[in-house]
Amino acid sequence: MSPVSHTRGLVEVAVASVLWGTGGLAVQLVRAAEPMSPVTISAWRMALAAAVLLVALVLLRRGGELVDLARMQPARLLAVGVGTAAYQGFYFVSVTQVGVAVSTVVSLGLAPVLLTVAEAVRHRRLPATGRLVVLAAALVGLLLVSIAGHASSTGPDPVAGVLLAVASGTTYALTTVAGGSISRTSSPLALTTGMTLVGAAVLLPCLALVDGPRTTGDPAALAWLAYLGVLTMALAYVLLYSGLRVVAPSTAVTASLVEPVTAAVVAAVVLQEALGPAAVIGILLVLGAVAGLGRPSAAAGPVLPELRPTGT
Template sequence: MGQVPRVHGARLGLVQISLAGVLWGTGGLGVQVVREHVPMSVPTISAWRMAIAAVVLLGALVVLRAGPALGRLLRERPGRVVVVGCGTAAYQGLYFGAVVSAGVTVATVVSLGLAPVLLTLADAVRHRRPPGAGRVLVLLAALTGLVLVSLGAGHGASSTGPQPALGVALAVASGAAYALATALGEPLARSTGPLALTTATTTVGALALLPFLALDAATGGVVTTAEPVPVAVLLYLGVLTMALAYGLLYAGLRTTDGSAAVVATLLEPVTAALVAAVVLDERVGTPGIVGTVLILAAVGGLGRRSPDAGGPLTPRAEPDRVPGLHRP
């Protein structure tokens, strides 16, 4: 009988991770909207996003009296928390830069498609054995998709951005930072509650981005605004696409099999593409469309498991041993 509640918990976790993916997929559009109203730089937007999220999370930590868990995490793994937090900040800054340069769809698909590929390669090196034939096909499909998206980045009715080549390069760097943060964040997620972990890494990321905000202020850049639309969007980015999304992610990974993270990975670019097509009228051309399909298929293939390994909804016997995933 104990298996039934675990299965229900795994399904709930899958829903939580999926909702996180949907929220992440709207982040790029939010950056575009802010910049349409005020000439705020990408690092400044990223700094505000993480700072707002950190304030909200710290408030939740106080209300829920979860301070001891945060203190224990900082005492036991301070170095790893700093690296993961800085990696998260780097990923977001690079991602938003890619959005501005190449558009929402290209930035999201490339950055998100590359990270699972890098993680698969790292896993093969760590275990000292090459991936199976199916995994190799997945990697080839993903790499081919990245090339096609890059080729299609400069085409389309409304253009995918003023500097597509730079945007793709930033998206690749963003994906690499995401993969690094994921690999280093896994041990933290196994033993730390989602609120404490998200609060710690988000606060570190916000502190890491503050110098960029100060630099913008010193050079005459726009770092604050009283306009209601960009203020509302910044609040949305911080509260929903950062604080809530990461909270959902880590809460879901405590009861859901790690392959469920692939669902969030798939829902983010799908959401971004749908939003960009409807709101921004973005087009990436035929090569970009084919590349997008290949990347999505490749990321989906990374979640396939052998019959003896169980399906994506197979619950873990010990929730605290579920590998974590650290995202944008």
Template sequence: MTTPTPRAGLGLLQICLAGVLWGTGGLGVQVIRDHVEMPVLTISAWRMAIAAVVLLVVLVVLRQLPALVALARAHPQRVVLVGCGTAAYQALYFGSVVAVGVSVSTVVSLGLAPVLLTIVESVRRRSAPGLGQVGVLVLALTGLVLVSLAAGAHDPGPHPVLGVLLAVGSGATYAATTAVGRSLTLTTTPLTLTTATTTVGAVALMVCAAFGGSLTVGLDDPTVSLTLVYLGVFTMALAYGLFYAGLRTTPGSAAVVATLLEPVTAAVVAALWLDERLGVAGIAGTALILLAVAGLGRREPEVVSTPVPPG
């Protein structure tokens, strides 16, 4: 086992902090929904809009706006596709949180996306997954089934089946978005890429929320407004900034393991503040999914070099 360099250690810490911040996002949604029936689409729209503004300000301060323009001109289709995909998977995730609860939403989303990426990479290599990879997939799929059954049996949310389906959609959308957008990371800086895709996603969601007539619902409530600022600044702008910065010096395997702090944080937060309980089946399913993701982290970097968070 090699000793990590100081830069690698800093990168790992950055990814760990990003995982913790992502794990608090579900609680923010619940806080908002406890005060006002704000649609999850509106929550997602304001979260991304606030993050986009923060990131654009940072680019202006760092005088990197030309890099943003260059990226948009060089790869407009992929930037739009990745931005809209980012908006879609986050909206699906928040919808899942409202329907089934924080713990199930986070674990299913986080567990499914790396599994799908494994399949995509195997297809691209035109070779069947190895025995270890199959074991990881079996663990993950078994865990998903157990978590789904637990959600229906213990009803931690008003619509458990719908919530699990939304979480699956969130994980699948993020996997597809990551597969399309990975090549963009070779052409620009993480800050520029994050700003570009976040801005596109924010515009898409704001337009959708405006057409739905729900864009200003609940903004007069101070708690709602402050929570939206928290979601935008900390769980989007800062978290993604830390994540992409950490990936520059942290191996993909270590990064995948570090992002497991997200479901751990979400579970702790849900237990402390939301009184959610998964039961025996849910706990077993959670453990299997976490083991599967950890198993993906021990695979070769070329197979899955970019970890996939849902938040």
């Protein structure tokens, strides 16, 4: 695979992470207009994404790709959809129990470590020094950004919160591997459509178990829900799965640490939240680490040959 393909895939994952990083502000704006629970917002986000993607498949006359994917890899598709819904749910509940800072550091930081170790075991060799430097810089940056942004956050049950964050990070890592495997032989559009359909089927029944309003007629809330579904879910995951065709899962989850960096920058620009020296250093470390991933020799995983998915 050419370095150009690797860089393109890395950029796609990074752009997806930037979109995810704007999601926190969008959720706040939804809740300011309508006090929905995070689970309710997640369910509608997933359902709206599925609806938009289904329309796109029909308009592009590519519905057969989804049918083929569901017929040929039903178990993996179910695993990716359920896993995506699960790791988001674990994270949201973890935040309520231990706070944003610890939840973010544990859930997002654990995934690249797990996948880097798994790849080292599978290939029976230690990661290259460049990969370890990139990973260490990214994790230190994540820690600085998260703690600086939420220094006073806490929760009623830290032990349960940490365990849920571990579950979130582990599920995120496994789901990324499964999604990357499917994306190598299926189109990102079909995979994202199938994943969001499964995720919506998992999350929508949960609305019966949560407090607060389950629907809204507020124009502002509807607009931000549409933003969450179309951009932070549908488009972002199409980009992620496209990127996973040419970068390893551990590279992708390391690059996804751009998400909390984006959230910190958005909060500083839109909400006028001050960025202290620690946060600025953390942002620079994460961005430097992601830039380092652009060199295949320093990527946090093997460089993958580019394959053409069926149906494209």
